[in-house]
Amino acid sequence: EVQLVESGGGLVQPGGSLRLSCAASGFTFSNYAMTWARQAPGKGLEWVSGIDGGGIGTYYADSVKGRFTISRDNPKNTQYLQLNSLKTEDTAMYYCVKDWNFPGQRKMGQGTRVTVSS
Numbered sequence: 711e712v713q714l715v716e717s718g719g720g721l722v723q724p725g726g727s728l729r730l731s732c733a734a735s736g737f738t739f740s741n742y743a744m745t746w747a748r749q750a751p752g753k754g755l756e757w758v759s760g761i762d763g764g765g766i767g768t769y770y771a772d773s774v775k776g777r778f779t780i781s782r783d784n785p786k787n788t789q790y791l792q793l794n795s796l797k798t799e800d801t802a803m804y805y806c807v808k809d810w811n812f813p814g815q816r817k818m819g820q821g822t823r824v825t826v827s828s
Contacts, residue, residue, distance in 0.1 A: 711736045712734075712736040712808060712817045713733075713734070713735045713736050714807075714808065715820070716731065716804065716819045716822040717730070717733075718731050718822055720823075721827065722824070722826055723826070723827070723828050724797060724826055724827075726826070727792070727794045729793070730790065731789075732744070732790070732791075732819060734787045734788065734789070734806070734808070735787060737808070742763055742809070743760055743762045743810075744760065744807070745758075745760045745807040745808075745810035746760075746805070747804070747805045747810065748802035748824075749802055749821075750801060751801070753802075755805075757810065758770070758771050758774055759778055760780070761781070761782055765782045768780050777794050778792065779791070779794075789806065793824065796826045798826050801825050801826045801827070802824060804824055805819055805821045806818065
C-alpha cells in the first residue's frame with residue numbers, strides 16, 4: 711500500500727523558512743517522479759514543484775521559482791521541499807503527491823500545514 715507522510719509545516723513570519731519532508735513507502739520510490747502540491751484556504755489544489763526519479767530534473771511553478779527548492783534522498787525514500795522567503799500567499803496545506811500526471815492513480819499524503827503570518 712502506498713503511504714506518503716508529510717511533516718515540517720508550521721507557523722512562520724513573512725520572509726522566514728521551513729523545510730517540508732515526505733516519507734514514502736509501499737512502492738519503489740526511485741522509480742517515480744514526485745510532486746509537491748498545495749491547497750490554500752478556499753482554493754483548488756495547485757501544483758508547486760516536481761522532481762524526476764533520479765533527482766536531477768526539477769520543476770517549479772512560477773509563483774515559487776527562486777524561493778523553493780525540491781530534493782529527494784532515494785535511499786531514505788524521502789523527498790523534501792525547502793521553502794525560503796515565505797510570503798503570506800504561501801499559506802496552504804502542502805501535499806506530497808505520487809503520479810500527479812495521472813489523476814485516477816494519484817496518491818497524496820494527509821498534508822502538512824504552512825501558515826505565513828506576522
